[in-house]
Amino acid sequence: MGGSNPFIKQVETRLPTKKYSLTFLPMNVRVEVDPAKIPYSRDGQPGSILEIALGHGVDIDHACGGVCACSTCHVILREGLASCQPASEDEEDQLDNAPGLTPCSRLACQAVPDGSSDVTVEVPDWNRNLARESH
């Protein structure tokens, strides 16, 4: 599925130019991200962790639809944080409301890995009730 969401404010990102792997914990779902297939779904920034997750049947809560207006898509980057663009001021503001904030926290709908390394994200347990694997 492709397309773009007109309510998403564009942030400056670097889309990957080569394939990389994105792993979701604790489900231990590993997907190969192919730059040619971005966007995989409609919610979140193109190439964001959220849109890739949704496009692979990994359901991360995203109450505002991926437009940086809540903090329900909070994830913790266990690997590959440096491959994502820095958080915008809007993202930082929303993250301030996220429970269990860590220095490696990001909003899944805003963080876009550039493919320079593999990425591992942990979906916090308060968000895990919706996380599932459909494959």
Ligand code: FES
């Ligand atoms: S889904 Fe609301 S900020 Fe990401």
